[in-house]
Amino acid sequence: MIKIENLYKSFEDLNVLKDVSLQVERGEILALIGGSGHGKTVILKHVAGLMKPDRGHVYINGKDVFRLRRDELEQLRSQLGFLFQSGALFSSITVFDNVAFPLREKTHFSEQEIREKVLTALEQVGLGGAEDKYPAQISGGMLKRTALARSLVRHPEIMLFDEPTTGLDPVIAHTILDLIKSIHQDLGFTGMIVSHELSRVFQIVQKVAMLHDGVILFVGTPEEIMASRDPIVRQFITEALSIPSSAMKNFSQEEKLNQKG
Amino acid sequence: MTFIRKLGALSLMGLRRTGRMGLFLAKTFFFTVTPPLKFSQLLKQIRFIGFQSALVIFMTGAFTGMVLGLQGFYTLNRFGSAALLGPMVSLSLIKELGPVLSALMVTGRAGSAITAEIGIMRITEQIEAIELMGLNPFRYLVVPKFLAGILALPLLTAIFDVVGIFGGYLVGVKLLGIGEGTYFGEMANYVRVQDVAEGIYKSLSFGVLITWVCCYKGYYVGFGAEGVSKATTQAVVLSSVLILFWDYVLTSALF
Numbered sequence: 001m002i003k004i005e006n007l008y009k010s011f012e013d014l015n016v017l018k019d020v021s022l023q024v025e026r027g028e029i030l031a032l033i034g035g036s037g038h039g040k041t042v043i044l045k046h047v048a049g050l051m052k053p054d055r056g057h058v059y060i061n062g063k064d065v066f067r068l069r070r071d072e073l074e075q076l077r078s079q080l081g082f083l084f085q086s087g088a089l090f091s092s093i094t095v096f097d098n099v100a101f102p103l104r105e106k107t108h109f110s111e112q113e114i115r116e117k118v119l120t121a122l123e124q125v126g127l128g129g130a131e132d133k134y135p136a137q138i139s140g141g142m143l144k145r146t147a148l149a150r151s152l153v154r155h156p157e158i159m160l161f162d163e164p165t166t167g168l169d170p171v172i173a174h175t176i177l178d179l180i181k182s183i184h185q186d187l188g189f190t191g192m193i194v195s196h197e198l199s200r201v202f203q204i205v206q207k208v209a210m211l212h213d214g215v216i217l218f219v220g221t222p223e224e225i226m227a228s229r230d231p232i233v234r235q236f237i238t239e240a241l242s243i244p245s246s247a248m249k250n251f252s253q254e255e256k257l258n259q260k261g
Numbered sequence: 262m263t264f265i266r267k268l269g270a271l272s273l274m275g276l277r278r279t280g281r282m283g284l285f286l287a288k289t290f291f292f293t294v295t296p297p298l299k300f301s302q303l304l305k306q307i308r309f310i311g312f313q314s315a316l317v318i319f320m321t322g323a324f325t326g327m328v329l330g331l332q333g334f335y336t337l338n339r340f341g342s343a344a345l346l347g348p349m350v351s352l353s354l355i356k357e358l359g360p361v362l363s364a365l366m367v368t369g370r371a372g373s374a375i376t377a378e379i380g381i382m383r384i385t386e387q388i389e390a391i392e393l394m395g396l397n398p399f400r401y402l403v404v405p406k407f408l409a410g411i412l413a414l415p416l417l418t419a420i421f422d423v424v425g426i427f428g429g430y431l432v433g434v435k436l437l438g439i440g441e442g443t444y445f446g447e448m449a450n451y452v453r454v455q456d457v458a459e460g461i462y463k464s465l466s467f468g469v470l471i472t473w474v475c476c477y478k479g480y481y482v483g484f485g486a487e488g489v490s491k492a493t494t495q496a497v498v499l500s501s502v503l504i505l506f507w508d509y510v511l512t513s514a515l516f
Binding site for chain 2: 045048050070074075077078080081082084085086088089090091101102105106
């Protein structure tokens with residue numbers, strides 16, 4: 001379970017987060033939405049312990065991330081996967097070695113076992129046969145899928161996705177989100193996802209939080225946010241989904257049907 | 262009033278950066294002396310900083326020795342002391358030029374690459390990815406480079422010295438006609454073990470200095486490609502100036 005409590009963060013004179021509180025239950029995925037530059041990635045980086053807040057706490061399974069010793073934090077991170085916006089693959093090693101990296105460094109599996117796990121993970125994301133390629137030799141979509149395989153290869157309990165579909169064409173973007181959905185069904189991780197692909201993301205998450213100007217403006221289910229009366233929420237959702245606001249209620253009902261089906 | 266405020270802000274920023282650099286070195290020392298050591302990374306870095314710099318060190322050493330042989334011969338000849346060419350070339354190389362020029366060449370060849378590599382890893386979030394895998398980026402990225410620098414610099418300096426002395430021999434003995442026995446015999450009379458040790462101490466400390474400055478500049482790089490290019494330039498300039506400054510400090514302390 002992830003619990004964010006009264007988080008404040010500023011960079012020099014810019015207050016990015018102002019009293020952010022959120023909770024993600026075990027096995028649940030929360031979509032963090034909002035305009036660019038409003039602090040969504042900053043929240044994810046706090047959850048991963050990559051940034052320290054000015055004030056506030058982040059608890060993962062009851063442990064305060066910012067009060068852990070280095071070895072405790074390393075232990076916690078071994079149960080955590082993070083899909084970076086850029087992929088953050090190591091450019092000097094192959095796709096196979098990138099995915100094998102966390103297994104070689106943090107587990108005691110034999111090279112044969114590692115090979116099996118890596119090839120399975122690559123198959124899972126549809127990258128069978130690309131294992132000998134270098135990151136510079138593959139497309140943006142393949143890069144994201146490699147990064148997804150690397151973050152999931154240790155079967156983390158918690159997954160954080162930072163704009164997994166940015167810069168990809170709609171078909172590849174949908175493939176990535178469908179992959180996340182099916183892997184979540186298999187592994188049952190607790191997750192947070194930052195994405196602008198709202199129509200698809202709303203089908204894979206149980207909860208949505210909207211961040212606006214450093215404040216959480218709304219938390220609820222995808223259906224609830226579609227029915228929200230808040231003008232800022234409505235404007236954002238309408239523009240993000242490129243639909244007339246009058247159609248929002250119908251869309252909400254359709255989403256419900258999709259989830260049931 | 263504005264001027265005083267700006268001066269104060271600048272001083273505070275300078276102090277903060279110096280403190281951060283000091284802490285970076287302290288952390289590097291701590292992780293160097295505590296296990297585990299990434300041995301495969303260390304070997305890779307020894308190959309990169311040491312072995313792959315050998316050719317440039319060989320060339321620089323040869324030409325430096327040859328120039329010293331030429332200049333030294335004509336200068337000493339004026340005082341009728343051309344026989345002392347061997348000690349002059351060897352002492353200049355062993356105590357001063359070998360360690361300093363080797364360090365400057367390694368800074369240009371390997372130091373700049375270290376900053377660029379770590380800097381690019383920082384801006385493409387690769388360092389954060391390492392942290393999120395539960396690994397310590399210091400152990401993985403900084404310590405192997407730091408240790409490789411400490412091990413490689415004295416060895417490269419030794420190559421520089423030997424090749425330089427041979428370059429001086431080629432010019433002094435083969436070209437200008439000083440006796441072979443005179444060149445090496447006088448060298449053996451004048452060069453003490455202490456002189457060699459002085460050169461080794463210097464090159465060891467330059468190894469620390471180059472890897473410290475270059476890793477630090479890469480680790481705390483600015484934003485984007487411009488940030489990496491700025492950091493690389495700063496790393497080379499700062500390392501070079503510090504090498505010459507520290508050379509003076511050590512020379513005055515060791516005499």
